[in-house]
Amino acid sequence: FFKQKTAYEIYQCDWSSDVCSSDLGPGPYRSGRACVGLRQGPRAEHSGLPRRAASFSRSPRETQPVTHNTSDLLAARVAEEQRMKALIAYQILDTPPEERFDRIVRLASHIASAPIALVSLVDRDRQWFKARLGLETSETPRDIAFCARAIQMNDVLWVEDAREDERFADNPLVLGEPFVRFYGGAPIVTRDGHRLGTVCVIDQKPRVYDAAISAHLQALAGVVADELELRQALGNLTDARRRVDAAARSRDLTTALLTEELQAAMEGCDALLTEMQSQASRSEEHTSELQSH
Numbered sequence: 001f002f003k004q005k006t007a008y009e010i011y012q013c014d015w016s017s018d019v020c021s022s023d024l025g026p027g028p029y030r031s032g033r034a035c036v037g038l039r040q041g042p043r044a045e046h047s048g049l050p051r052r053a054a055s056f057s058r059s060p061r062e063t064q065p066v067t068h069n070t071s072d073l074l075a076a077r078v079a080e081e082q083r084m085k086a087l088i089a090y091q092i093l094d095t096p097p098e099e100r101f102d103r104i105v106r107l108a109s110h111i112a113s114a115p116i117a118l119v120s121l122v123d124r125d126r127q128w129f130k131a132r133l134g135l136e137t138s139e140t141p142r143d144i145a146f147c148a149r150a151i152q153m154n155d156v157l158w159v160e161d162a163r164e165d166e167r168f169a170d171n172p173l174v175l176g177e178p179f180v181r182f183y184g185g186a187p188i189v190t191r192d193g194h195r196l197g198t199v200c201v202i203d204q205k206p207r208v209y210d211a212a213i214s215a216h217l218q219a220l221a222g223v224v225a226d227e228l229e230l231r232q233a234l235g236n237l238t239d240a241r242r243r244v245d246a247a248a249r250s251r252d253l254t255t256a257l258l259t260e261e262l263q264a265a266m267e268g269c270d271a272l273l274t275e276m277q278s279q280a281s282r283s284e285e286h287t288s289e290l291q292s293h
Contacts, residue, residue, distance in 0.1 A: 087194070090232050184200060
């Protein structure tokens with residue numbers, strides 16, 4: 001899926017030596033990493049090659065340690081856990097295609113005249129496409145997902161030319177397939193305010209901002225949110241009906257067993273009554289014989 005490997009993949013580098021001994025990963029999108037903010041350059045393999053083998057440079061600003069407010073980090077972590085809990089509750093991830101979502105991407109593509117349209121859901125470590133048009137892959141890593149940034153916004157994320165945007169210039173989705181230039185994504189917001197993903201359109205050509213398309217994307221994102229609520233409600237109703245049917249079957253079985261046991265008990269009572277009547281008859285006969293003597 002990614003055709004070009006570049007310096008943005010290097011993070012946690014040991015800058016105290018001439019050898020890069022770090023792991024590979026999407027550094028520019030991880031705050032606190034040593035290589036945050038690196039620009040494009042061919043990647044040196046992490047197998048003891050000299051650091052200068054990767055053609056990038058560091059500015060003084062990029063070498064400064066990144067600090068964060070602990071309370072802000074904790075609040076962000078709690079919010080993300082709540083968002084993930086909401087996403088999981090919809091039971092939508094890794095489900096088969098559904099026409100209700102497929103028609104939304106067709107409509108988004110038509111409205112924006114875009115070759116790629118997606119209903120993207122941002123999972124913990126990936127973005128997964130519930131519906132897609134013009135793209136073969138069903139998911140990408142979250143660290144490089146445009147949609148992962150879009151869900152942090154209240155409005156549409158509109159990127160006119162990703163090559164000129166410092167947030168995305170080194171992104172492998174820009175440097176390689178599908179060669180993103182324009183991106184427009186509206187967050188899918190639940191009734192509880194959780195941003196689960198986006199309805200987005202993508203083009204390989206830059207575009208200027210279009211207020212009408214932006215408004216349409218927001219409207220379609222609202223439709224997706226409503227569809228998710230409806231889908232969840234129908235699922236809950238189906239589960240409830242299944243439980244009721246199971247209880248009814250159990251009740252019918254219990255009733256049948258009780259009826260069978262009651263019938264057996266009544267038959268036993270009838271047999272006992274017949275036996276008692278027979279014994280009473282024999283007793284009367286015996287008493288008559290004794291009286292006659």
